Amino acid sequence: MLLAASEAPLLARPHYAGGDPGPIVAALAQVPELLVVATPFLGAALGPSAIDWRTKEIVIVRTSALAGCRYCVQSHTVVALDAGLTKAEVSVLRGEAAAENCFSAPRERVLLHWIDAVAGGAGPIDATVRAALRRHWVDHEVVELTAVIGVTLMLNRFATALELPVATQTLDRLAAEGLA
Amino acid sequence: MTASTIRPAVADGRLPGRVWMYSNYHCNLACTYCLTESGPKAQRRELDPEAMIDIARQALELGFTDLGVTGGEIFLLSRMPEVLAELARSLPVVALTNGTLFSRRLLDEVQQLAELPVALQISLDRPDPDTNDAMRGPDNFAKVVAAIPRLVERGVTVRIATTVESIEDAELDRLCELHRGLGVPDADHVIRPIIARGRAVDHDLGVQADVPDLPAELTITADGAFWSPFGPTVHGGRLDTDLLITRTTRPLSVPAQALLGLVEQRPAGADSTLNIR
Numbered sequence: 042m043l044l045a046a047s048e049a050p051l052l053a054r055p056h057y058a059g060g061d062p063g064p065i066v067a068a069l070a071q072v073p074e075l076l077v078v079a080t081p082f083l084g085a086a087l088g089p090s091a092i093d094w095r096t097k098e099i100v101i102v103r104t105s106a107l108a109g110c111r112y113c114v115q116s117h118t119v120v121a122l123d124a125g126l127t128k129a130e131v132s133v134l135r136g137e138a139a140a141e142n143c144f145s146a147p148r149e150r151v152l153l154h155w156i157d158a159v160a161g162g163a164g165p166i167d168a169t170v171r172a173a174l175r176r177h178w179v180d181h182e183v184v185e186l187t188a189v190i191g192v193t194l195m196l197n198r199f200a201t202a203l204e205l206p207v208a209t210q211t212l213d214r215l216a217a218e219g220l221a
Numbered sequence: 222m223t224a225s226t227i228r229p230a231v232a233d234g235r236l237p238g239r240v241w242m243y244s245n246y247h248c249n250l251a252c253t254y255c256l257t258e259s260g261p262k263a264q265r266r267e268l269d270p271e272a273m274i275d276i277a278r279q280a281l282e283l284g285f286t287d288l289g290v291t292g293g294e295i296f297l298l299s300r301m302p303e304v305l306a307e308l309a310r311s312l313p314v315v316a317l318t319n320g321t322l323f324s325r326r327l328l329d330e331v332q333q334l335a336e337l338p339v340a341l342q343i344s345l346d347r348p349d350p351d352t353n354d355a356m357r358g359p360d361n362f363a364k365v366v367a368a369i370p371r372l373v374e375r376g377v378t379v380r381i382a383t384t385v386e387s388i389e390d391a392e393l394d395r396l397c398e399l400h401r402g403l404g405v406p407d408a409d410h411v412i413r414p415i416i417a418r419g420r421a422v423d424h425d426l427g428v429q430a431d432v433p434d435l436p437a438e439l440t441i442t443a444d445g446a447f448w449s450p451f452g453p454t455v456h457g458g459r460l461d462t463d464l465l466i467t468r469t470t471r472p473l474s475v476p477a478q479a480l481l482g483l484v485e486q487r488p489a490g491a492d493s494t495l496n497i498r
Contacts (some may be wrong), residue, residue, distance in 0.1 A: 050465035051432065051448055051483055074467040074479060 042203060043067035052077050064112075064205040065196065086192040092185050094124040096152070100189045102126075102134040103153060104160040110197035115207045119214050128218060135220075148177040152186065159190045223474035228284025230481050238286030239315075240473070241440040241450040242276060244268050244301065245293040250319050253356045254384065254426050256419035258455040259293050266293075266443040270304045272471070276441055277311040279473035289438070291317040291450055302330040305339050313338035315380065320344065321361060323368035328375065335376030340409070342380040343369060347388075348395035366403060373404035380409040386426060388412070418454040418461065432464070437484045439477055445469070446476030448483065 044050070044067050046057040052073035056062040062070075065083075069076040087097065098121035105113035114135060121131050132138045144150050151173045158170045174183060199205075215221040230236040243257075245267045251260035277288055288308055295301050296318055308314050320343035323331075331341070343365060347353035350362035372379050381400045388396070393412075400410055417427035435449035444460050445468040447453045452464030466483070469475040 044462060048462045050462050052466065052479060071462070072468045073465060074469055074475060 042071070043205075044070040056080065063208070065200065068199075068203055068205065083192065083196070086189055090185065092182060092189070095126060096149075096186070097189060098124045098126060099130075099134060099149065099152065100156055100186060101193050102131060103156045104190050104193040105197050106135045107157065107161040108194055108197035108201070110201050112200035112205045112207055113193065113197050115215055116211055118218075118220050119211050122218065128220065131220065151177050155186070156190060159187060160194055223478050224283050227474070227477050227481060230484075231284050231286060236481055236484055237436050237438045239289050239438050240276065240280040240285050240287070241289040241291060241438055242268055242273050243292060243440065243442040243450075243453055244273065244290055244295045244304075245298055246455065247297060248292060248294040248319070249297065249321060250294065250358045250361065252358065252420070253424045254415045254419075254421040256416060256421065256451060256454045257293065258420045258458065263293070263455075264458075267298070268441070268443050270298075270300050273304055274307050274311075275471065276473055277308045279471065281311045283473060283477055285439075285477075286312065288312045288314045289317070289450065290314060294319050294322065296322045296327060302327070302333060305331075306333050306337055309334070309337040309339045313340075315340045315342050317342045317344075317382070319357070319361070319365075320368045321364040323364075323371065328368075328371055331372070331377055332375050335378075340378040340380050341372060342382050342411075344384065345369075345381050345396070345400065346383050346385055348392060348399050366399070369400075369403040369405065378409070379403075379405050380411065381405050383410065383412045384415055385412065386415050416451050418451065419456055422456060432483075433487070435464070437480060439466075439473075439480050441470045441473075441476070446480070448480065 043064055044053070049057045049070055050073040053066070053070035053076055056066050056070070056076070061067075066076065066080065069079055087101065090097075098117060101117045102114060102121050105117060118131055118135070121134070122128070126134075127143070129138065130143045133140050133143045140150065140153055144153060154170050155174045158166045178186065212221065227236065231238045243266070245265050246257050246259055247261065247263045247265045248255075248259035249261060257263070273290075280288065288311070290305065290308070295316055298304070305314055305316055316339060318341055334341070344357070345353065345362075345365050346356065347362075353362040354360065369379055383396065397407060397410065401407070415421050415427035416430050418430070421427040430451060432448060435451050438449050440447040440450045440452055442453045444453060446466045448464045448466055452461070454461045466479050467476045
């Protein structure tokens with residue numbers, strides 16, 4: 042399922058130039074025309090943007106936990122720590138502790154409610170949750186945060202369905218941090 | 222939009238004009254240097270005939286100038302004569318065959334190609350049965366030299382393809398004498414090296430070839446679109462993906478545009494001098 046560098050199709054070769062591109066790219070390389078449009082999109086959605094790094098990782102880890110994606114939770118636990126979240130905060134996002142213990146900023150608390158409503162439920166979103174979010178976040182932020190939830194859910198199902206392997210160094214770091 | 226970019230690219234030589242189609246991968250032979258590990262038990266990987274005809278029409282609309290059909294042995298597909306005839310109504314066709322299946326019935330069926338821009342390219346590697354058949358299988362030589370004049374006398378255009386690691390001048394002279402005697406002129410005889418892909422790797426045969434060495438001829442298979450007909454090879458029963466362009470084959474504009482993009486990224490003068498065609 043995952044293509045090695047020697048098997049990389051022509052359009053995928055640049056992604057292997059720096060070494061192992063990771064399992065998401067190595068899987069998408071099977072369909073090169075999808076890879077070449079997906080990677081810029083995923084980069085724009087999940088990479089540096091108007092939404093700060095810490096906030097993005099809050100969204101990604103929480104969404105991945107709600108979706109039960111082992112690959113994304115483990116991979117982004119490490120990224121979240123690098124982004125400055127504490128172990129306690131990450132534990133909350135992973136559903137291992139209550140939010141009240143860590144996230145005191147109203148802006149982040151309403152965001153967690155929004156993530157839980159969008160990623161954890163089905164059908165329409167409760168209007169009071171949306172209204173609360175919009176009191177703390179401006180329109181373009183609401184749109185981007187929601188897009189990040191959606192992109193993360195897509196990757197959650199992709200990674201889970203294809204049983205993408207977590208990098209050894211990630212597993213080692215998780216063990217060292219007591220978050221395996 | 223895409224026709225407006227492909228047509229001038231073909232016209233000014235930036236993109237080769239031929240579109241290849243792998244009609245199937247199975248074969249009645251199992252040659253030692255086969256790129257696709259074709260053989261009687263090979264996975265068929267067939268292209269639907271209607272898809273082939275549609276691809277030909279799209280190729281014409283985009284500005285491509287020629288078609289190639291290869292396999293596998295293409296005449297294991299019973300509809301191939303009519304498919305070739307239909308393809309030729311869009312663009313001139315060269316169709317590669319091992320030349321061993323030309324029964325009287327098949328000869329009658331390919332007769333219709335005599336009036337159309339179709340050339341059958343038949344493999345003949347050596348001027349002697351023993352050396353030819355060593356790599357291609359028993360009785361190959363006899364069947365080929367019997368079939369070629371029968372095709373020629375029916376007015377079907379025949380080309381000869383010689384695929385060798387190397388060949389001495391004297392042996393090549395005898396081979397050329399042979400094909401001339403069979404009714405195939407020198408202009409319709411191509412000599413090409415064995416490429417170290419597919420089964421050739423297992424027999425330690427052939428020259429290494431990568432993108433710069435291979436013609437950027439758009440090649441459509443059941444598994445996707447590839448850079449050159451030397452791209453969609455099989456080794457160890459597994460399709461090689463290193464020369465894959467796109468999995469999407471229709472609309473043909475998708476792989477054609479991707480191929481053009483790759484061609485235009487190549488540095489000037491990057492083409493190899495290997496005589497691979």
